[in-house]
Amino acid sequence: MPSPIRLEPSRRELLVSSAATVAIAGAATGVCAADIRREIVEEQTKVVFEVNGETKHLTLDNRTTLLDALREHLHLTGTKKGCDHGQCGACTVIVNGRRINSCLTLAVMHEGEKITTIEGLGRPGNLHPMQAAFVKHDGFQCGYCTPGQICSSVAVLQEIDADIPSHVTENLIAQATVTSAEIRERMSGNICRCGAYSNILDAIKEVAGVPA
Ligand code: FES
Numbered sequence: 001m002p003s004p005i006r007l008e009p010s011r012r013e014l015l016v017s018s019a020a021t022v023a024i025a026g027a028a029t030g031v032c033a034a035d036i037r038r039e040i041v042e043e044q045t046k047v048v049f050e051v052n053g054e055t056k057h058l059t060l061d062n063r064t065t066l067l068d069a070l071r072e073h074l075h076l077t078g079t080k081k082g083c084d085h086g087q088c089g090a091c092t093v094i095v096n097g098r099r100i101n102s103c104l105t106l107a108v109m110h111e112g113e114k115i116t117t118i119e120g121l122g123r124p125g126n127l128h129p130m131q132a133a134f135v136k137h138d139g140f141q142c143g144y145c146t147p148g149q150i151c152s153s154v155a156v157l158q159e160i161d162a163d164i165p166s167h168v169t170e171n172l173i174a175q176a177t178v179t180s181a182e183i184r185e186r187m188s189g190n191i192c193r194c195g196a197y198s199n200i201l202d203a204i205k206e207v208a209g210v211p212a
């Protein structure tokens with residue numbers, strides 16, 4: 001029996017054909033692969049954004065993630081790098097009021113935006129209520145996930161508040177409508193390898209005004 005006709009090229013064939021295309025294009029223009037690579041690497045962009053209330057001017061390699069811009073260029077190392085692939089939430093920061101994984105976004109995409117990191121929420125002696133609640137309820141063990149957990153928690157309460165129709169309540173949280181299950185679900189993108197979840201939940205519920 002004749003073997004079936006294969007319509008799609010294999011991955012190897014695609015790679016070989018791409019490499020050949022680059023080589024032919026380079027030969028035609030006199031540009032070698034190293035030149036192309038150098039040109040890409042040296043592509044930089046100026047970006048201005050606000051971090052924790054301060055205007056920051058940076059010139060960055062276009063490929064710099066927001067996480068690396070914060071940690072490596074602005075030395076705000078409170079924001080943690082866990083997986084660097086959008087899977088753990090350790091790098092969560094608040095951008096224009098919404099939480100995002102800073103490892104999944106390029107810094108140059110945030111021109112003119114307002115970024116809040118854990119350092120911008122509060123400081124020792126002047127903690128944000130969520131930071132104080134995490135301390136009170138032991139919402140951490142090793143603490144590596146904690147900055148992301150706290151940034152996420154603060155944004156979660158704002159999200160819930162925004163989702164509640166204004167006629168229901170004027171309070172930050174409509175206590176009767178917010179359940180532990182909903183908070184858990186909304187926090188499910190923040191992984192804690194130490195398993196401090198129940199204490200984290202207690203801290204968030206306290207700040208939300210949800211009965212224990
Ligand atoms: S470091 Fe960004 S999600 Fe894990």
Ligand code: FES
Pocket residue numbers: 139140141142143144145146191192193194195196
């Ligand atoms: S406190 Fe250790 S990973 Fe969460």
